[in-house]
Amino acid sequence: MSRSLPSRSELGREILARAAALARHSDSATNYTRTYLTPAHQAAARDIARWMREAGMEVRVDAVGSVIGRYAANDAGARTLLMGSHFDSVRNGGRYDGVLGILVPIACVAELNARGERLPCAIEVAAFADEEGARFQTSFLASRAMLGRLDPAVLERRDAQGVALRDAMIVAGLDPARIAEAAIDTSRLGAYVEVHIEQGPVLLDEGHALGVVTSIAGGTRHTLTVRGESGHAGTVPMPRRHDALAAAAEMVLAIEKRCAAGGSLVGTVGMLEVKDGTGNVIPGEVRFSADIRAGDDATREAAEADAFAACESIAKRRGVTLERTRTHHVHAVPCAPWLQDALARAIEAIDAPRPRNEVRRLPSGAGHDAMILAEATEVGMLFVRCGAGGVSHNPAETVDAEDAGAAAQALLTLLALLAKKGSGSFLARAEKGT
Amino acid sequence: MSRSLPSRSELGREILARAAALARHSDSATNYTRTYLTPAHQAAARDIARWMREAGMEVRVDAVGSVIGRYAANDAGARTLLMGSHFDSVRNGGRYDGVLGILVPIACVAELNARGERLPCAIEVAAFADEEGARFQTSFLASRAMLGRLDPAVLERRDAQGVALRDAMIVAGLDPARIAEAAIDTSRLGAYVEVHIEQGPVLLDEGHALGVVTSIAGGTRHTLTVRGESGHAGTVPMPRRHDALAAAAEMVLAIEKRCAAGGSLVGTVGMLEVKDGTGNVIPGEVRFSADIRAGDDATREAAEADAFAACESIAKRRGVTLERTRTHHVHAVPCAPWLQDALARAIEAIDAPRPRNEVRRLPSGAGHDAMILAEATEVGMLFVRCGAGGVSHNPAETVDAEDAGAAAQALLTLLALLAKKGSGSFLARAEKGT
Numbered sequence: 004m005s006r007s008l009p010s011r012s013e014l015g016r017e018i019l020a021r022a023a024a025l026a027r028h029s030d031s032a033t034n035y036t037r038t039y040l041t042p043a044h045q046a047a048a049r050d051i052a053r054w055m056r057e058a059g060m061e062v063r064v065d066a067v068g069s070v071i072g073r074y075a076a077n078d079a080g081a082r083t084l085l086m087g088s089h090f091d092s093v094r095n096g097g098r099y100d101g102v103l104g105i106l107v108p109i110a111c112v113a114e115l116n117a118r119g120e121r122l123p124c125a126i127e128v129a130a131f132a133d134e135e136g137a138r139f140q141t142s143f144l145a146s147r148a149m150l151g152r153l154d155p156a157v158l159e160r161r162d163a164q165g166v167a168l169r170d171a172m173i174v175a176g177l178d179p180a181r182i183a184e185a186a187i188d189t190s191r192l193g194a195y196v197e198v199h200i201e202q203g204p205v206l207l208d209e210g211h212a213l214g215v216v217t218s219i220a221g222g223t224r225h226t227l228t229v230r231g232e233s234g235h236a237g238t239v240p241m242p243r244r245h246d247a248l249a250a251a252a253e254m255v256l257a258i259e260k261r262c263a264a265g266g267s268l269v270g271t272v273g274m275l276e277v278k279d280g281t282g283n284v285i286p287g288e289v290r291f292s293a294d295i296r297a298g299d300d301a302t303r304e305a306a307e308a309d310a311f312a313a314c315e316s317i318a319k320r321r322g323v324t325l326e327r328t329r330t331h332h333v334h335a336v337p338c339a340p341w342l343q344d345a346l347a348r349a350i351e352a353i354d355a356p357r358p359r360n361e362v363r364r365l366p367s368g369a370g371h372d373a374m375i376l377a378e379a380t381e382v383g384m385l386f387v388r389c390g391a392g393g394v395s396h397n398p399a400e401t402v403d404a405e406d407a408g409a410a411a412q413a414l415l416t417l418l419a420l421l422a423k424k425g426s427g428s429f430l431a432r433a434e435k436g437t
Numbered sequence: 438m439s440r441s442l443p444s445r446s447e448l449g450r451e452i453l454a455r456a457a458a459l460a461r462h463s464d465s466a467t468n469y470t471r472t473y474l475t476p477a478h479q480a481a482a483r484d485i486a487r488w489m490r491e492a493g494m495e496v497r498v499d500a501v502g503s504v505i506g507r508y509a510a511n512d513a514g515a516r517t518l519l520m521g522s523h524f525d526s527v528r529n530g531g532r533y534d535g536v537l538g539i540l541v542p543i544a545c546v547a548e549l550n551a552r553g554e555r556l557p558c559a560i561e562v563a564a565f566a567d568e569e570g571a572r573f574q575t576s577f578l579a580s581r582a583m584l585g586r587l588d589p590a591v592l593e594r595r596d597a598q599g600v601a602l603r604d605a606m607i608v609a610g611l612d613p614a615r616i617a618e619a620a621i622d623t624s625r626l627g628a629y630v631e632v633h634i635e636q637g638p639v640l641l642d643e644g645h646a647l648g649v650v651t652s653i654a655g656g657t658r659h660t661l662t663v664r665g666e667s668g669h670a671g672t673v674p675m676p677r678r679h680d681a682l683a684a685a686a687e688m689v690l691a692i693e694k695r696c697a698a699g700g701s702l703v704g705t706v707g708m709l710e711v712k713d714g715t716g717n718v719i720p721g722e723v724r725f726s727a728d729i730r731a732g733d734d735a736t737r738e739a740a741e742a743d744a745f746a747a748c749e750s751i752a753k754r755r756g757v758t759l760e761r762t763r764t765h766h767v768h769a770v771p772c773a774p775w776l777q778d779a780l781a782r783a784i785e786a787i788d789a790p791r792p793r794n795e796v797r798r799l800p801s802g803a804g805h806d807a808m809i810l811a812e813a814t815e816v817g818m819l820f821v822r823c824g825a826g827g828v829s830h831n832p833a834e835t836v837d838a839e840d841a842g843a844a845a846q847a848l849l850t851l852l853a854l855l856a857k858k859g860s861g862s863f864l865a866r867a868e869k870g871t
Contacts, residue, residue, distance in 0.1 A: 201672065202669055202672045203668075203669060203671075203672030203673050203674070204673060204674075204677055205674060205677075208677065220671055222671065224716050224717070232826075234637075234827075234828065235636050235637060235802065235803055235829060235830060236703065236705035236707055236728045236730070236802075237636075237637075237654055237656065237703065237728075237730050237801075237802030237803045237804070238635065238636045238637030238801070238802040238803050238827070238829070239637050239638060239703070239802075239827065240637070240638075240639060240703065241693070241696060241697040241702075241703055241704075242697070243638055243639075243642070243827075246693070246705070248689060248706055248707075248709060249689060249690065249693045249706070251686075252685075252686035252687075252689040252690050252693075252706075253686075253690060255682060255683060255686040256683065256686050256687060256690070259675070259680070259683045262675060263675040263676070268675075269670065269671065269673070269674065269675055270675075271670035271680070271716075271717070271718075271719055272682055272683070272686075272720075273670055273682075273711070273714055273715050273716045273717060273718045273719065273720060274711060274714040274715055274716050275682060275709065275711050275714060276710075276711075276714070277707070277708060277709050277710075280707055280708040280709060280710070281707050281708055281726075282658050282705075282707045282708050282726040282728050282764075282765075283658070283705070283707060283728055284705075284707045285705055285707065286706075286707060292715075292716035294670045294671075294716050294717055296670070296671050330716075331716075367671075367672075368669065368670075368671030368672040368673075369669055369671045369672050370671070392666075393668075393672070393673065393677075394668065395669060395672070396669060
């Protein structure tokens with residue numbers, strides 16, 4: 004890997020052209036939607052497999068439909084660096100979400116292959132078949148299956164048309180009885196690296212093409228129900244009211260305020276419903292959600308405790324009752340420090356936009372396959388700047404070709420660092436026998 | 438009218454027994470719902486007509502189905518004191534709302550008739566066929582028709598089953614072509630007095646059986662739409678957000694705060710909807726209602742100006758847009774001072790619960806037929822304490838028999854005052870030729 008890096012524009016243009024080609028495989032005639040096991044999804048899998056083969060990889064399709072390309076090491080007994088992301092999408096989504104984390108590694112392996120270079124570790128690129136789970140309301144199905152942690156109960160889930168996941172697999176040529184065979188031998192994994200668009204505005208706002216993910220935020224979701232006293236909007240004097248909506252409004256602001264304390268902490272009330280809400284009736288019952296996330300669990304837990312204590316005291320003061328149910332909980336997943344450092348060195352080594360010569364490190368507020376892989380190996384993530392104000396899960400999602408090219412350059416640089424067995428990597432530790 | 442008043446308990450028990458009898462005429466087998474021109478509504482009209490006849494009144498049914506009883510004056514040329522309220526209900530309503538204002542005057546006329554007394558004015562009791570308008574989404578249909586101010590376009594309205602109001606009239610034996618004939622000669626009206634349950638908790642909280650209405654609140658209703666920027670609940674840092682729900686929550690509290698300034702002013706956000714609201718998406722658009730009322734228009738207008746200016750500045754500070762549409766507007770209707778005073782003297786004259794020997798005067802936050810009659814004559818309203826925490830438009834609505842009896846005693850006392858042609862009444866002024 005002594006040769007100079009291929010041109011960023013050239014790499015970027017090819018990656019974006021492939022993303023555009025994949026985007027043509029859509030379940031919908033009018034927007035970009037590619038859900039698990041549909042004809043469009045299978046067509047995308049075929050394109051990905053072809054590009055992997057063209058990059059010199061051996062390709063297999065696993066038991067749940069993920070496409071996995073392998074580029075052997077220079078040493079048959081070496082461990083594997085896994086890279087990848089997902090090729091399903093949300094409904095009416097953006098064409099880079101997931102796909103970028105498949106196309107960038109393929110471009111890197113193609114470059115190694117063109118040079119005839121092998122690394123001291125095998126490289127595998129996983130195109131995960133289902134992460135968003137828009138069709139069967141699953142989540143991380145394919146990466147869970149890869150770790151042998153897929154609950155077979157999901158086979159009974161049905162899509163909006165009533166088709167069971169089990170039957171969709173059969174139609175797609177997969178055997179639902181064999182999903183356990185998707186499990187890999189995780190003891191062979193050295194690390195997992197995922198390239199992903201940021202899906203937020205931080206890199207864009209600050210002028211960074213790339214960013215190093217410090218951790219994938221943990222989060223909880225809660226449903227809160229406020230019960231006050233409904234009444235006639237004209238006849239109940241203000242001091243006599245126990246307005247469930249006014250109470251909920253104060254709680255929304257209390258959650259917002261506490262979660263604006265800084266850092267990676269965010270808090271969102273995305274859903275709020277007034278029961279039997281109508282213009283001339285004082286609301287008697289309001290239900291709302293609270294989604295609280297942070298890059299580390301302690302920060303999130305402290306914010307939750309404060310925010311919900313504030314909600315309780317608002318309820319008490321206003322003479323309403325408050326019920327809260329936690330509906331979702333995931334712990335934060337830290338990215339391996341050595342991988343963060345190696346990715347930062349890779350970014351420093353290439354000439355991508357980087358204000359004040361700094362490397363931006365930031366948490367990921369969204370969940371990624373890396374959260375699942377972290378159960379089996381060390382993970383790292385490289386964020387690519389998201390255009391159009393940072394929107395994602397939206398047709399307006401964009402990535403600049405130069406930024407996609409920069410991501411490929413950075414990933415090639417990371418591979419070169421690994422080849423040197425430096426940076427405290429699993430290879431360095433293997434050398435030392437740790 | 439020199440004889441002592443009939444017993445409060447006796448009067449009250451009969452009024453409540455009749456309210457219970459009317460409540461059996463319901464559109465629903467499971468709750469109290471009586472809407473315009475249904476079989477239950479017509480059965481109620483027949484009961485009311487019978488009670489009016491038994492009280493010595495001549496009864497007519499007008500062109501829209503209102504039942505009007507007349508008890509002639511001792512002077513053929515005398516003007517008319519009109520009393521009344523409505524006998525339709527909201528869906529799943531309370532049995533005293535409206536009905537009390539029909540049954541109390543009938544009980545009073547029955548007492549005059551038993552004594553063989555006539556007054557220097559005719560008495561008419563109007564049982565208005567439609568005020569709530571729950572079936573055809575009308576409002577004050579019957580009292581508007583009485584003033585010749587009913588828009589014939591309402592005939593085309595359809596109920597939830599698709600039945601046109603016009604056809605419902607024909608089925609009920611009314612001629613939709615003749616609704617104009619419901620109009621009375623308003624020059625013969627001396628005044629209008631409406632007895633009504635308070636529909637709020639003020640008299641109950643303060644221990645008054647009866648209250649004198651100072652004015653019927655005017656009000657406006659508005660729809661406000663906040664547009665911010667939707668986004669991923671995990672990836673958009675707090676300072677970068679333009680959360681439409683957080684902005685709306687702040688506006689809800691600003692409206693509540695300004696409308697809590699005291700007096701008759703009230704403000705309610707009864708409806709609030711988050712467009713496409715879901716737990717993990719920052720709300721991009723929120724629509725909510727604001728209902729603001731006060732006993733006088735100047736108070737309400739000042740509150741509206743301040744509250745909406747506060748909303749505008751919240752929108753500006755948060756970088757969201759705010760659109761506001763006024764969907765409803767009625768002016769406040771003051772009750773005639775001489776009628777307020779006469780009702781207060783009547784309350785003073787009877788021995789009903791009245792803390793600190795005061796007569797409670799209060800605005801009506803709800804609309805009543807008196808608002809419409811005020812376009813043609815002077816109006817007064819007597820409020821009766823509402824039990825069960827002041828709830829109305831609800832099956833829990835209650836009135837104490839003693840309080841209903843007190844209302845009848847007070848109304849009889851008012852009639853005695855009028856018979857003396859005192860109190861600055863229309864009769865006193867007719868004497869003086871004013």
